[in-house]
Amino acid sequence: MHNLVQYFREKQLEKSTEAKLKTRCPYCSMQCSMDLIEERVITRNRFKVKPNKLDPTSEGRLCIKGNFAHEHAINEQRIQYPLMKLDGDFVRVPWELTYEMIANRFKSLQEEYGKDSVAVYGGGSLTNEEAYLLGKFARVALKTKHIDYNGRFCMSAAATAAVASFGIDRGITNELSEIEGAKCIILAGTNLAECQPTIVPYFRRAKKNGAKIIVIDPRETPTTKLADIHVKITPGTDGLFALGLLKVIVEDGLVDAAFVSERTNGFLQLEESLRELSFAAITQLTGVATDLLLEIARTFCSAETGMIFTARGVEQHETGHDTVRYFINLLLATGKIGKHGCGFGSITGQGNGQGGREHGQKADQLPGYRSIENETDREYVANVWGVSAGELPQKGVSAYELIEKIDIGEIKALVVMGSNPIVSNPNAQFVEQALKKLDLLVVVDMFVSETARSANFLLPCTSYLEDEGTMTNLEGRVVYRHAERKPLGETKHDWQIICDLAEALGVKQGFSFKSAEEIFDELKVASKGGVADYYGITYEKIKEKGLYWPCPENSQGTRRLFENEFMTKDQRANFAPVQGFSVVDDRNKQFPLILTTGRMIKHYLSGTQTRRSKGLNGQSSEAFLEIHPTTAKRFDISDGQLVVVTSTVGSAILKAKVTDKIREDILFAPFHWGDLQSVNRVLPPVLDPKCKIPQFKKVRVKLEVFIDSGTDPARGSFRINNRNAHYTNHIYN
Numbered sequence: 001m002h003n004l005v006q007y008f009r010e011k012q013l014e015k016s017t018e019a020k021l022k023t024r025c026p027y028c029s030m031q032c033s034m035d036l037i038e039e040r041v042i043t044r045n046r047f048k049v050k051p052n053k054l055d056p057t058s059e060g061r062l063c064i065k066g067n068f069a070h071e072h073a074i075n076e077q078r079i080q081y082p083l084m085k086l087d088g089d090f091v092r093v094p095w096e097l098t099y100e101m102i103a104n105r106f107k108s109l110q111e112e113y114g115k116d117s118v119a120v121y122g123g124g125s126l127t128n129e130e131a132y133l134l135g136k137f138a139r140v141a142l143k144t145k146h147i148d149y150n151g152r153f154c155m156s157a158a159a160t161a162a163v164a165s166f167g168i169d170r171g172i173t174n175e176l177s178e179i180e181g182a183k184c185i186i187l188a189g190t191n192l193a194e195c196q197p198t199i200v201p202y203f204r205r206a207k208k209n210g211a212k213i214i215v216i217d218p219r220e221t222p223t224t225k226l227a228d229i230h231v232k233i234t235p236g237t238d239g240l241f242a243l244g245l246l247k248v249i250v251e252d253g254l255v256d257a258a259f260v261s262e263r264t265n266g267f268l269q270l271e272e273s274l275r276e277l278s279f280a281a282i283t284q285l286t287g288v289a290t291d292l293l294l295e296i297a298r299t300f301c302s303a304e305t306g307m308i309f310t311a312r313g314v315e316q317h318e319t320g321h322d323t324v325r326y327f328i329n330l331l332l333a334t335g336k337i338g339k340h341g342c343g344f345g346s347i348t349g350q351g352n353g354q355g356g357r358e359h360g361q362k363a364d365q366l367p368g369y370r371s372i373e374n375e376t377d378r379e380y381v382a383n384v385w386g387v388s389a390g391e392l393p394q395k396g397v398s399a400y401e402l403i404e405k406i407d408i409g410e411i412k413a414l415v416v417m418g419s420n421p422i423v424s425n426p427n428a429q430f431v432e433q434a435l436k437k438l439d440l441l442v443v444v445d446m447f448v449s450e451t452a453r454s455a456n457f458l459l460p461c462t463s464y465l466e467d468e469g470t471m472t473n474l475e476g477r478v479v480y481r482h483a484e485r486k487p488l489g490e491t492k493h494d495w496q497i498i499c500d501l502a503e504a505l506g507v508k509q510g511f512s513f514k515s516a517e518e519i520f521d522e523l524k525v526a527s528k529g530g531v532a533d534y535y536g537i538t539y540e541k542i543k544e545k546g547l548y549w550p551c552p553e554n555s556q557g558t559r560r561l562f563e564n565e566f567m568t569k570d571q572r573a574n575f576a577p578v579q580g581f582s583v584v585d586d587r588n589k590q591f592p593l594i595l596t597t598g599r600m601i602k603h604y605l606s607g608t609q610t611r612r613s614k615g616l617n618g619q620s621s622e623a624f625l626e627i628h629p630t631t632a633k634r635f636d637i638s639d640g641q642l643v644v645v646t647s648t649v650g651s652a653i654l655k656a657k658v659t660d661k662i663r664e665d666i667l668f669a670p671f672h673w674g675d676l677q678s679v680n681r682v683l684p685p686v687l688d689p690k691c692k693i694p695q696f697k698k699v700r701v702k703l704e705v706f707i708d709s710g711t712d713p714a715r716g717s718f719r720i721n722n723r724n725a726h727y728t729n730h731i732y733n
């Protein structure tokens with residue numbers, strides 16, 4: 001017996017192979033690198049993950065999502081062939097025919113309804129090369145002005161604010177290691193311990209070095225555990241809170257007058273406008289006592305160095321842009337910027353949320369953070385692309401506005417690459433209905449996402465393990481992602497699909513790339529001299545540690561911004577004046593509670609990927625609603641019960657999670673699920689007029705126990721079952 005076992009073991013070992021694949025986690029903006037070790041033991045593949053100890057950003061750490069990221073890439077539900085919808089079902093079609101059918105439809109729609117009747121919707125998971133090429137494809141191959149991307153929902157408030165204040169939008173103005181040198185840190189609306197978990201040790205080390213950490217969040221989260229002071233603010237009032245801090249600083253005479261006069265504009269106007277704000281009004285609206293405001297302002301000012309970080313908690317509001325500017329005001333007034341341990345960071349969300357917003361997926365933007373409305377910028381990029389500036393379309397509209405244009409029939413066809421808009425847009429049911437009105441919906445994805453279900457054509461792309469390219473992390477460090485796994489089935493890289501579609505449209509010139517690196521070489525030139533200058537970067541130079549942009553010719557990259565000048569025309573930073581904060585009492589009897597939304601550690605965005613990972617979905621397979629025990633009692637709700645949360649636009653059905661970690665007047669739900677569990681059915685489309693970010697962080701709602709009457713409160717009949725069960729296998733097996 002023993003010998004037989006031994007014999008089989010030896011045979012087994014002879015047939016096993018081990019491959020070590022260098023890669024990076026596809027999820028958040030930390031872009032942690034690792035080796036994925038794939039063991040093939042006869043019929044089974046086993047995977048092990050080894051973090052890269054030499055990674056200068058993650059310092060060799062991975063969070064739970066990184067450890068299980070490969071599970072979605074090897075999931076059997078990956079689409080492996082192009083699919084076309086026929087009589088309501090997907091059928092397999094060859095690539096060539098797929099391209100031909102799509103291109104013919106684009107052409108006939110554009111002949112009938114004009115070039116702008118076709119639109120493109122991109123995403124922040126795409127590599128720099130793909131984001132760049134998607135922008136070029138829209139403007140040069142489709143010649144449409146309509147392109148925007150999911151980063152509009154994410155970084156747009158921070159981006160427009162940083163450009164207005166500093167003249168440049170690089171998420172964090174310093175490298176992460178400087179966090180340890182900050183003696184006071186304000187974390188406003190970020191839950192980084194769940195959203196960028198491997199960044200946490202930088203803050204722990206700061207604390208060890210004596211830093212005071214102030215966290216502003218209406219909930220207790222793993223991040224608030226870092227706090228010396230936790231401010232449980234009323235959602236949507238952070239801008240006012242920041243102005244309140246500034247008022248204390250001004251009234252106490254703590255302004256750094258030399259810095260203000262030498263390096264900034266607009267302080268006097270701001271100082272004037274602050275006079276109209278009263279501490280009583282600030283306290284009433286924010287829920288923060290004046291004493292606490294005084295303590296925080298004085299702590300921040302008296303610290304020798306200091307940094308402020310913001311994230312979606314303060315940005316995803318109708319006032320998101322202004323709020324970020326008010327936080328930046330604090331740094332400018334105290335001179336805490338451009339020096340060691342001093343700076344600003346809006347913590348970027350998606351894996352390539354930073355690079356994805358620099359190279360032309362945005363409605364108003366050309367590569368290198370150039371503006372599509374600026375004649376010199378248009379000339380420069382047109383020249384790189386071999387077209388005339390006059391041929392380049394003008395500025396289009398933002399992501400949610402694209403959907404509105406689809407609804408009114410102005411846009412007839414849409415290409416979605418790297419997003420699941422039916423789950424991630426506000427007013428989700430409207431979005432779903434609008435997409436149904438399209439003559440043609442082309443979705444490029446790895447899975448049949450909620451959006452892909454509605455597609456006429458579903459084109460299968462490669463995953464992060466197979467797709468080489470560069471990503472720009474939250475520090476502004478451009479890093480290289482290896483891709484050592486073979487593409488699955490007939491899947492293609494996003495950039496190959498873009499090139500092939502352009503060719504099918506008859507535009508071969510400018511789209512005949514053979515590798516990601518060839519695209520990067522063109523991107524570099526297109527970005528040269530722009531704000532986001534990548535000209536000095538090569539694949540070779542960034543293979544180990546990456547380089548920070550701006551990185552012009554012969555540069556080693558820019559680690560800390562604004563040491564000597566800001567990037568505005570006059571090299572001075574701009575203070576933002578107070579933009580009318582009226583004292584509005586928005587309590588409402590019919591909708592007595594405030595719902596805010598966000599994330600949890602194990603799931604990522606619309607959940608398409610993480611819901612298909614056993615290690616992540618296992619214990620967390622249902623959407624939930626955090627409710628304070630007192631509120632639960634008031635509404636007769638017990639832990640684990642299904643509840644319906646309803647606003648003026650719609651309802652979602654979620655599982656009650658009763659917890660005292662949240663304020664009594666507030667509810668919280670993550671948005672990682674679709675269909676009836678989609679909290680975005682409840683969010684109305686309130687957009688910040690300055691940057692068009694939706695207000696995902698505040699809506700007034702009512703709360704009821706769910707009674708299964710077999711009727712969808714919003715849409716006919718339904719049954720409650722585990723909606724995470726999937727839809728795919730039968731369609732292509």
Ligand SMILES: Nc1nc2c(c(=O)[nH]1)N[C@H]1C(S)=C(S)[C@@H](COP(=O)(O)OP(=O)(O)OC[C@H]3O[C@@H](n4cnc5c(=O)[nH]c(N)nc54)[C@H](O)[C@@H]3O)O[C@H]1N2
Nearest residue numbers: 189190191195235236311312313349350598599601604605
């Ligand atoms: N695990 C995980 N990690 C992720 C993601 C994910 O889906 N899952 N997504 C990535 C992406 S794209 C992004 S953009 C980032 C997002 O990262 P974060 O912005 O940190 O995440 P959120 O959970 O959206 O919001 C952060 C916090 O804001 C609080 N908040 C809500 N309303 C307010 C308010 O009015 N004021 C204040 N001060 N706080 C408020 C919430 O309670 C929440 O704890 O995370 C990235 N990392």
Ligand SMILES: Nc1nc2c(c(=O)[nH]1)N[C@H]1C(S)=C(S)[C@@H](COP(=O)(O)OP(=O)(O)OC[C@H]3O[C@@H](n4cnc5c(=O)[nH]c(N)nc54)[C@H](O)[C@@H]3O)O[C@H]1N2
Nearest residue numbers: 125150153154418419420424444449597605606608671696
């Ligand atoms: N209620 C509420 N809603 C929100 C937010 C919130 O806080 N609250 N946050 C908003 C924010 S910050 C963001 S960033 C958005 C994001 O929301 P989405 O744009 O929907 O983002 P994902 O879920 O990442 O969608 C990515 C889709 O693309 C696919 N995909 C992944 N990688 C690739 C790739 O390389 N190529 C291609 N072609 N496809 C790929 C995935 O399978 C998935 O179906 O959601 C926003 N929506």
Ligand code: SF4
Nearest residue numbers: 025028031032063066
């Ligand atoms: S999710 Fe973010 S922090 Fe976690 S391993 Fe991936 S890149 Fe790193």
Ligand SMILES: [Mo]
Nearest residue numbers: 153154349350
């Ligand atoms: Mo995001």
